[in-house]
Amino acid sequence: QQPVQSPQAVILREGEDAVINCSSSKALYSVHWYRQKHGEAPVFLMILLKGGEQKGHEKISASFNEKKQQSSLYLTASQLSYSGTYFCGTHILGPGTSYGKLTFGQGTILTVHP
Amino acid sequence: DAMVIQNPRYQVTQFGKPVTLSCSQTLNHNVMYWYQQKSSQAPKLLFHYYDKDFNNEADTPDNFQSRRPNTSFCFLDIRSPGLGDAAMYLCATKRGRLSTRDRVDSSFGAGTRLSVL
Numbered sequence: 001q002q003p004v005q006s007p008q009a010v011i012l013r014e015g016e017d018a019v020i021n022c023s024s025s026k027a028l029y030s031v032h033w034y035r036q037k038h039g040e041a042p043v044f045l046m047i048l049l050k051g052g053e054q055k056g057h058e059k060i061s062a063s064f065n066e067k068k069q070q071s072s073l074y075l076t077a078s079q080l081s082y083s084g085t086y087f088c089g090t091h092i093l094g095p096g097t098s099y100g101k102l103t104f105g106q107g108t109i110l111t112v113h114p
Numbered sequence: 115d116a117m118v119i120q121n122p123r124y125q126v127t128q129f130g131k132p133v134t135l136s137c138s139q140t141l142n143h144n145v146m147y148w149y150q151q152k153s154s155q156a157p158k159l160l161f162h163y164y165d166k167d168f169n170n171e172a173d174t175p176d177n178f179q180s181r182r183p184n185t186s187f188c189f190l191d192i193r194s195p196g197l198g199d200a201a202m203y204l205c206a207t208k209r210g211r212l213s214t215r216d217r218v219d220s221s222f223g224a225g226t227r228l229s230v231l
Contacts, residue, residue, distance in 0.1 A: 002156070032220065041204055041222040042157070087156060101169065102147060102208065102220070104156040 001026060003090045005105035012078050012112045020073040020108045022088030031064050031071040032089035032102065035082075042087060045073075075110070083112045117141070120205050120223035127195050128231050135190040135226045137205030143221075145208040146188040148180060151225075152201045163188065192228075200230045 003024045010018050022031060030049045034042035048064035048071060056062075059076040075082055085107045118139045127133040137146065145164050149157035160174045163182045177199070179191040192199055208220040 034222075041225045043222070044220055047220075101159060101162055102206070103159060106156050 002103055003088055003105040005086075005088055005108050007108060008106070009109040010111070012110070014080060014112055014114055015077050018075045018078060018110060020075075020086050020088075020110070021070065022072070022090070022105055023068075023070045024090050026069070026090075028064075028066065028069050028071075028090050030091040031062075032091065033062055033071075033073050034087045034089060034104075035084045036087065036107075037084045078110075078112045080112050080114065083110055085109050118205060118207055118221045118223040120203075120226050122226060123224060124227050124229075126229045126231060127192075129196065130194045133192050133195055133228065135192075135203050135205075135228070137188045137190075137223055138186050139205075139207045139221075140186070141207055141221060142185060143207035143209050144185075146182060147204075147206040147208070148188070148190050149204040149206065150199075150201045151204055157204055160190070195228070195230045197230050200228055202227050 003022050006021045012018055030047055032047045033045040035045055036042040045060060046062055048062055060073065062071060062073045064071045071088060073086060087107050088105045089102045091102055118137065121136050125133060125135065145162060147162040148160045150160055151157045159171050160178055161168065161170045161180050166182060177193050179193065181189045188205060190203060202225045204225045205223040206220055
């Protein structure tokens with residue numbers, strides 16, 4: 001039931017781009033993206049709710065393909081501050097509920113070098 | 115600012131000595147989650163509440179219990195901590211209604227790092 005992220009790790013130079021993918025074997029209602037720095041709690045980046053939806057936050061954007069049960073996070077012109085572990089969280093509805101539970105992928109470690 | 119507060123930030127307990135971690139929120143979110151996160155791993159859901167409706171994950175050990183006396187507070191009780199329970203414990207809240215209009219859909223507390231001696 002845990003979503004699968006790829007790649008497991010990415011190493012970039014400042015200014016380079018990266019894509020992190022998240023896929024699920026179960027039908028998704030929404031996808032959440034978080035960034036976690038070492039020793040800190042995850043920080044919410046964005047939520048995608050509808051199939052085909054795309055959203056952006058600064059130079060970080062994401063897409064959600066509901067039919068393929070996949071989401072991708074795009075980091076453009078990466079900055080040193082982007083370093084951290086990125087988690088996708090998938091939200092699967094339970095019967096008779098409108099909120100479901102939030103389950104995380106295994107994480108993608110992003111390292112940005114000067 | 116509205117936020118999720120976990121206390122304490124660091125907790126040291128002895129093997130087998132009961133411990134309680136607390137979480138409070140000012141967001142008025144319906145849903146509260148407890149996650150366990152070990153080093154280099156994803157947060158693992160232990161249980162969650164929708165208001166007072168409690169949902170336990172099938173693989174959450176009986177050693178872990180939770181209480182939510184009101185909307186604002188949620189507690190994690192570990193009845194007999196073992197060495198394997200040393201981890202970061204994260205509390206998170208979420209709006210009951212899914213919406214992309216709100217900038218923040220869910221929030222995490224800073225976590226409590228539990229050490230078991």
